[in-house]
Amino acid sequence: MITLSESAKKSLEDYLRQARAYLRGSKSVDADEVEQNIAEHIENELEGAAEPVSRDVLDAVLKKLGRPQQWVPEEELPWWWRIIFRLRSGPEDWRLAYISLALLVAGILTLPYAPIGIVLILAGFLASRAAVAEVGNAEELKAQKWLLYPSLIIVYIFVLLTLLTWPLLFIPLAGEYEHTMIESNSRFDNEIDYWIVAASVIVAGLGLWWSILAAAVLKPRKLLRVIFNPFAERLRSKWAIRLLLIGLAMLIISAGTGIVYYKGLI
């Protein structure tokens, strides 16, 4: 029996625990037998080494043995075991992918209890972003996409809609000032007059905002890449140009309509 240093002993225990956990999931092998073989292998490899065997010497042997994940084909493991294993000791991108999906599902289920649901969805989003960052190149994400993208898409759609439509928040504000404006401005005879002008101003404001937004994203694409990673790569300049043209058209038509109608009220 070879004597190991304390840190080597711990390293060996961790390794064997990991090997046992992985092998027990496979139906095609006898986990106890393999573990015994591995222990014998280590003893043989360390024969003649200076005792107590240091962690470095042991780790070199373990490195040659390889990671237990490489020993059994993943297809041999039951699906539920693959999930548990990936969560426990799988590569970071898989672990984060499962965590992300679990948080999203929990977030959706608890959405009626608003703050908890929203926090969970945001946590799922962050886990997804971390997994994408871990991989580096999103093209390398294969099956993980199905676990990671739902969290990202939900948050990105919300961000995108907020970015595009926030000027519409002025509609309730216009409603609040409706009576004050009609009473104080002699040009408005009724609510219809007021709302035609107010709507023109709001739509012109929306058009102006879209124009600014489109112009802003037309060149500095880096910011977009950071915000909408990994989908920003698919954004094309022509989309920004279209948004710019639509925004300018809305601005000109609505502002023109508002001014003409307002003047016509005299």
Place this chain on the structure above:
Amino acid sequence: MNANFFDNWTNQLRKGVLELCILNDIRNRKMYGYEIVSRMRKTEGLIISEGAIYPILSRLKRQGLVDTFIMESPDGPARKHYKLTEQGEEMIAQMNAYWQAISGAMNSIEKG
């Protein structure tokens, strides 16, 4: 991209070839686990992770192709040795014949 393709391809090829090598090695001589690993590691590129041999041995045993027995050693503890079963003998004969056919065909394809 090409390196990735080559890695995937060698991984797939290695899996099947490793089982063939192990069975052939045991066929010629009864051996214990560590001895098998030591012999396999001499063939460059055949094993990436030495530990992978042991689950293969266990799988072959479960499939009835190999069996184990304890053999006393003059210079150490008694060791569990592996030997081919009758079923294993038949299987390796089939596998070798298939391998010969494939490698023969491969050679002629390569030569054009």
